[in-house]
Amino acid sequence: xxxxxxxxxxxxxxxxxxxxxxxxxxxxxxxxxxxxxxxxxxxxxxxxxxxxxxxxxxxxxxxxxxxxxxxxxxxxxxxxxxxxxxxxxxxxxxxxxxxxxxxxxxxxxxxxxxxxxxxxxxxxxxxxxxxxxxxxxxxxxxxxxxxxxxxxxxxxxxxxxxxxxxxxxxxxxxxxxxxxxxxxxxxxxxxxxxxxxxxxxxxxxxxxxxxxxxxxxxxxxxxxxxxxxxxxxxxxxxxxxxxxxxxxxxxxxxxxxxxxxxxxxxxxxxxxxxxxxxxxxxxxxxxxxxxxxxxxxxxxxxxxxxxxxxxxxxxxxxxxxxxxxxxxxxxxxxxxxxxxxxxxxxxxxxxxxxxxxxxxxxxxxxxxxxxxxxxxxxxxxxxxxxxxxxxxxxxxxxxxxxxxxxxxxxxxxxxxxxxxxxxxxxxxxxxxxxxxxxxxxxxxxxxxxxxxxxxxxxxxxxxxxxxxxxxxxxxxxxxxxxxxxxxxxxxxxxxxxxxxxxxxxxxxxxxxxxxxxxxxxxxxxxxxxxxxxxxxxxxxxxxxxxxxxxxxxxxxxxxxxxxxxxxx
Numbered sequence: 001x002x003x004x005x006x007x008x009x010x011x012x013x014x015x016x017x018x019x020x021x022x023x024x025x026x027x028x029x030x031x032x033x034x035x036x037x038x039x040x041x042x043x044x045x046x047x048x049x050x051x052x053x054x055x056x057x058x059x060x061x062x063x064x065x066x067x068x069x070x071x072x073x074x075x076x077x078x079x080x081x082x083x084x085x086x087x088x089x090x091x092x093x094x095x096x097x098x099x100x101x102x103x104x105x106x107x108x109x110x111x112x113x114x115x116x117x118x119x120x121x122x123x124x125x126x127x128x129x130x131x132x133x134x135x136x137x138x139x140x141x142x143x144x145x146x147x148x149x150x151x152x153x154x155x156x157x158x159x160x161x162x163x164x165x166x167x168x169x170x171x172x173x174x175x176x177x178x179x180x181x182x183x184x185x186x187x188x189x190x191x192x193x194x195x196x197x198x199x200x201x202x203x204x205x206x207x208x209x210x211x212x213x214x215x216x217x218x219x220x221x222x223x224x225x226x227x228x229x230x231x232x233x234x235x236x237x238x239x240x241x242x243x244x245x246x247x248x249x250x251x252x253x254x255x256x257x258x259x260x261x262x263x264x265x266x267x268x269x270x271x272x273x274x275x276x277x278x279x280x281x282x283x284x285x286x287x288x289x290x291x292x293x294x295x296x297x298x299x300x301x302x303x304x305x306x307x308x309x310x311x312x313x314x315x316x317x318x319x320x321x322x323x324x325x326x327x328x329x330x331x332x333x334x335x336x337x338x339x340x341x342x343x344x345x346x347x348x349x350x351x352x353x354x355x356x357x358x359x360x361x362x363x364x365x366x367x368x369x370x371x372x373x374x375x376x377x378x379x380x381x382x383x384x385x386x387x388x389x390x391x392x393x394x395x396x397x398x399x400x401x402x403x404x405x406x407x408x409x410x411x412x413x414x415x416x417x418x419x420x421x422x423x424x425x426x427x428x429x430x431x432x433x434x435x436x437x438x439x440x441x442x443x444x445x446x447x448x449x450x451x452x453x454x455x456x457x458x459x460x461x462x463x464x465x466x467x468x469x470x471x472x473x474x475x476x477x478x479x480x481x482x483x484x485x486x487x488x489x490x491x492x493x494x495x496x497x498x499x500x501x502x503x504x505x506x507x508x509x510x511x512x513x514x515x516x517x518x519x520x521x522x523x524x525x526x527x528x529x530x531x532x533x534x535x536x537x538x539x540x541x542x543x544x545x546x547x548x549x550x551x552x553x554x555x556x557x558x559x560x561x562x563x564x565x566x567x568x
Contacts, residue, residue: 019210028176048488065285068489083137088204090131219311296536302494303529307522343465361471364530369465373456378516382446385516
């Protein structure tokens with residue numbers, strides 16, 4: 001008989017964690033590596049990477065609701081297995097194609113005037129996009145549905161599982177790119193492709209087995225509400241109609257001959273309905289999202305994506321213009337991971353003490369308080385902010401230059417690969433600004449401003465992550481089972497939409513002198529997001545909103561906006 005430790009390591013909860021860790025590790029390695037591969041293939045230009053990012057964001061924005069609807073209409077095991085196989089098979093195929101391109105790039109350039117190589121690039125981006133869409137389906141079904149069923153009716157267990165999933169995400173965000181980066185540095189891009197393909201093949205087999213084990217250990221996963229049953233009944237009815245007796249078939253033909261053009265009209269209507277179905281699903285998904293009781297909370301989370309205050313390529317590139325080295329940025333990224341994990345710990349503790357809705361309010365206050373440091377940094381010595389410089393000056397100047405445009409910031413949270421307008425590129429081993437004279441030693445930039453900026457960004461991640469967990473659990477608890485997929489698909493679309501807007505904002509104002517303005521706009525959007533959540537909490541808690549936190553276990557009952565607030 002297994003002891004407590006053995007029982008834990010064979011439980012559905014642990015197997016779910018293990019499968020998520022393997023899946024996330026592969027995802028992070030691939031997302032890091034594909035940007036580097038595309039840059040390497042296109043002569044240190046970020047054109048392919050930018051196209052890839054735009055295609056990925058646009059696809060999820062348009063297809064998020066449709067993917068979620070597919071998740072809702074099919075059995076849990078089928079959705080999880082299909083999305084897992086499609087995702088990993090796409091990455092493996094991409095890796096093989098990239099290896100072929102790296103091996104025969106010179107020959108491919110000469111064939112059909114380079115069009116064959118261009119088609120290879122298009123193929124890689126298309127398959128990589130399919131992998132990302134399948135990854136979106138996996139995230140929706142596992143993190144928004146399976147985890148709720150495994151936790152059962154125990155909301156504290158659900159909160160702990162959500163927090164553990166986020167800790168796994170934080171660790172893999174740092175460790176996976178480091179691991180594959182070392183392989184690519186000491187080996188070659190082709191070796192990196194082979195390693196990622198091999199990893200995904202192995203991981204797919206293990207994850208498939210783990211999913212099956214979790215499904216077996218949790219019988220309630222086999223039960224799904226009306227949407228799946230209706231879909232299966234429609235398929236069954238179609239099958240029954242096709243299995244008619246010969247006499248019935250003759251009678252049916254006679255009736256069709258008598259009715260004249262009606263069958264043709266039915267066929268036309270059926271064909272038109274099938275063509276219109278994705279558009280109807282898209283519309284219905286957004287309408288359903290708008291009608292959710294947690295709509296404002298979801299919108300509040302989406303608004304937090306409209307920010308440059310994170311460890312992405314934009315903020316990293318700005319840091320280089322302010323004199324921070326790659327090693328310092330790596331340490332700062334490690335510190336941000338630690339504060340992110342602290343946020344997941346704070347979430348579980350605060351939820352027990354104050355309830356779920358109030359935890360979101362506290363997270364908003366904490367995040368905005370920390371972001372005050374970022375606002376202050378804009379006006380401190382060392383800040384390059386100068387509103388007299390036109391945001392479009394850099395763009396217009398470069399449009400009339402004969403020299404090729406330098407590469408811009410690479411997507412992905414990695415300080416190893418930074419490309420920015422007037423910023424250094426570590427890929428070429430340069431640590432001086434691209435437009436500086438190497439014979440002239442640049443004046444040292446005061447670090448007060450950039451230090452305050454990153455202090456605020458790192459500290460704010462505590463509030464950011466337990467706000468994210470709060471909204472995630474609100475969606476899990478308050479969206480009906482038959483709509484979990486489509487609502488979370490639309491939520492992903494909203495997140496991508498605001499993320500796209502933040503990149504467009506940077507494109508319109510790429511100068512370091514305008515970064516301070518971007519910081520102020522980012523803080524404004526974060527504040528608007530938390531105001532939306534405040535309005536949601538006000539509706540949920542009513543007059544009891546400002547009651548102090550209490551250790552009374554009854555306080556946990558406010559975790560549902562529909563719950564009785566008289567016990568709070």
